[in-house]
Amino acid sequence: MTKNLLEIQALRKRYGSVEVLKGVDCTMQQGEVISIIGSSGSGKTTMLRCINMLEDFQGGRILIDGEPIGYEERNGVRVRKSEKEIARQRALTGMAFQQFNLFPHMTAASNVMLGLIKVKKMARDEARSVAEKWLERVGLGQRADHYPGQLSGGQQQRVAIARAIAMNPRLMLFDEVTSALDPELVGEVLQVIKDLAADGMSMLLVTHEMRFAFEVSSRVIFMNQGVIGEEGDPKVMFLKPQTERLAEFLKTSSFA
Amino acid sequence: MNEFLAFLDQVWLARFVILRGLGLTVSISLLAIALGSVLGVLVGLALTYGNRPLRFVVRAYTDFIRGTPVLVLVLASFYILSTIGIELNAFQAGVFALAVFCSSHVGEIVRGALQAIPPGQTEAAKAIGLTFSQTFTSVLWPQALRQMLPTWVNTAAEMVKASTLLSVIGVAELLLRTQEIISRNFMSLEFYFLAGLLYFAINYAIERFGKYVERKVSVPS
Numbered sequence: 171m172t173k174n175l176l177e178i179q180a181l182r183k184r185y186g187s188v189e190v191l192k193g194v195d196c197t198m199q200q201g202e203v204i205s206i207i208g209s210s211g212s213g214k215t216t217m218l219r220c221i222n223m224l225e226d227f228q229g230g231r232i233l234i235d236g237e238p239i240g241y242e243e244r245n246g247v248r249v250r251k252s253e254k255e256i257a258r259q260r261a262l263t264g265m266a267f268q269q270f271n272l273f274p275h276m277t278a279a280s281n282v283m284l285g286l287i288k289v290k291k292m293a294r295d296e297a298r299s300v301a302e303k304w305l306e307r308v309g310l311g312q313r314a315d316h317y318p319g320q321l322s323g324g325q326q327q328r329v330a331i332a333r334a335i336a337m338n339p340r341l342m343l344f345d346e347v348t349s350a351l352d353p354e355l356v357g358e359v360l361q362v363i364k365d366l367a368a369d370g371m372s373m374l375l376v377t378h379e380m381r382f383a384f385e386v387s388s389r390v391i392f393m394n395q396g397v398i399g400e401e402g403d404p405k406v407m408f409l410k411p412q413t414e415r416l417a418e419f420l421k422t423s424s425f426a
Numbered sequence: 427m428n429e430f431l432a433f434l435d436q437v438w439l440a441r442f443v444i445l446r447g448l449g450l451t452v453s454i455s456l457l458a459i460a461l462g463s464v465l466g467v468l469v470g471l472a473l474t475y476g477n478r479p480l481r482f483v484v485r486a487y488t489d490f491i492r493g494t495p496v497l498v499l500v501l502a503s504f505y506i507l508s509t510i511g512i513e514l515n516a517f518q519a520g521v522f523a524l525a526v527f528c529s530s531h532v533g534e535i536v537r538g539a540l541q542a543i544p545p546g547q548t549e550a551a552k553a554i555g556l557t558f559s560q561t562f563t564s565v566l567w568p569q570a571l572r573q574m575l576p577t578w579v580n581t582a583a584e585m586v587k588a589s590t591l592l593s594v595i596g597v598a599e600l601l602l603r604t605q606e607i608i609s610r611n612f613m614s615l616e617f618y619f620l621a622g623l624l625y626f627a628i629n630y631a632i633e634r635f636g637k638y639v640e641r642k643v644s645v646p647s
């Protein structure tokens with residue numbers, strides 16, 4: 171049996187008194203591409219954000235390569251790890267956001283280089299060549315010295331993906347990375363993700379692009395009201411949904 | 427025409443007095459802006475990132491200072507500080523008052539600029555593994571600086587104007603010097619006009635400098 175890359179056990183997350191994740195269990199092997207689908211508000215974003223500790227969570231465990239993320243047991247008490255340790259663990263995953271979140275005062279190359287220099291302690295020249303390599307990979311080799319404000323949405327999102335991937339994460343998290351894009355720019359971003367999948371990158375992606383999820387995923391997770399409603403092979407999930415909920419969700423979605 | 431020549435004559439006579447006043451005004455302003463900005467950045471950081479008790483104390487400080495007329499601050503630091511054993515001469519007391527005044531405004535500017543940065547910036551920085559201090563120095567502060575530059579320049583110009591209040595406690599800055607000159611030659615209209623022109627020149631220079639820096643650091647889009 172291969173060791174799990176990601177293991178989520180009974181994950182619970184509350185915002186104030188509202189429980190948003192109500193016990194999520196999930197395991198993932200290296201090289202898997204898992205799409206998370208589900209209606210808005212079902213907890214997809216929250217789940218991704220817990221995995222890289224952008225959100226604290228109150229119950230359960232998340233392990234990457236067997237290493238517990240964010241919290242540890244000390245004398246039987248659950249304590250949050252130090253900020254420094256959490257920062258290190260965050261670099262185990264890469265994340266791309268719906269709103270790109272590029273640093274607007276830095277060129278595309280500098281955006282990619284920042285983590286390499288500050289976190290990976292790479293020399294500037296080396297970081298520059300790594301950044302150029304990844305910008306090349308996402309089709310933006312010619313745009314390395316452009317600022318985000320000089321790039322289209324699709325280009326910005328590709329820079330953001332390059333910025334995350336360049337850190338050489340164990341796992342990539344994509345949160346609806348095409349939702350903020352004009353329709354004609356969606357394709358170029360999805361193509362980049364497809365290429366990464368083909369390279370064997372492990373990824374967890376929240377998406378509303380059902381056709382894309384169907385084509386690219388090795389497994390699909392359907393989130394429903396804070397729990398996993400159904401999961402399995404994309405062919406089964408999309409063509410023969412086992413639950414009423416999923417069948418209903420698919421009817422209202424763009425998958426045709 | 428004769429009157430204008432007479433004015434120029436008086437200006438020539440008083441040239442060193444005027445220049446000394448101008449020099450003092452510039453020194454007071456620069457010192458107050460520099461000290462006030464350093465203190466103000468600390469105030470802004472405390473307001474943005476401080477824990478609850480610290481925020482409360484600093485908030486009280488800025489609200490109190492901003493609600494007090496600058497003249498009162500100047501008089502208070504000249505007459506009251508000495509009663510609690512802090513002996514400052516008029517120049518020091520005046521600069522202190524202006525710096526305190528400046529810090530409360532800069533503090534607000536810094537807080538506003540930092541809070542205006544979308545949370546996604548911090549999240550993206552966290553997501554690539556940056557610590558808070560790395561995020562602050564590489565991502566947040568450079569953006570905040572650009573954002574607050576224009577308002578900060580305005581505050582600097584306000585400080586120059588506020589420096590005139592130091593004349594009340596006998597600091598021989600440009601306004602007090604002007605009044606001295608007028609008391610000798612009675613050309614009040616002309617010399618007040620000249621003083622006004624000089625203040626305008628200082629603030630014009632500050633504004634041009636601000637615009638220059640703004641252009642220098644502006645991000646292409």
Ligand SMILES: Nc1ncnc2c1ncn2[C@@H]1O[C@H](COP(=O)(O)OP(=O)(O)O)[C@@H](O)[C@H]1O
Nearest residue numbers: 185190208209210211212213214215216217393
């Ligand atoms: N910062 C927050 N504070 C309070 N409630 C939140 C916050 N973020 C998300 N929620 C709530 O948590 C639930 C799940 O949100 P989210 O994970 O964003 O759903 P999804 O990504 O599936 O649309 C929603 O009901 C949402 O309103």
Ligand SMILES: [Mg+2]
Nearest residue numbers: 214215216346
């Ligand atoms: Mg979401």
